[in-house]
Amino acid sequence: MGRATARQIRHLRVRKRVVGTAERPRLSVFRSIRHIYAQLIDDSSGQTLMAASSMSEAFRKEGGSQGRDVEAARRVGTLLGQIASEKGIRSVVFDRNGYLYHGRVRALAEGFKEQGVRI
Helix, strand or coil, X not given: CCHHHHXXXXXXXXXXXXXXXXXXXXXXXXXXXXXXXXXXXXXXXXXXXXXXXXXXXXXXXXXXXXXXXXXXXXXXXXXXXHHHHHCXXXXXXXXXXXXXXXXXXXXXXHHHHCCCCEC
């Protein structure tokens, strides 16, 4: 079993229990080699409410690193947290997508929490 397959199995195991609603959406994280992506999802309607990534225009306007490091992940989390708090979202369910809560995934979550939204 490869590393990607193991992550997918972990992801499916977690997704059995983690469900986002309109009041408390699911914060889903995906990281690639070059970028990191996060989105808030309402699973009851199957819609993505909002998203941010290291490729988004708002991220690139800030300048700085390109998205591969911990600081870029924190900035993506902060960006999404600002958007969520403006829309009135106070609490989310965190879906780490099978990744370890470490490094870039943890930095994104901490940047999100800094904006006053509870995970």
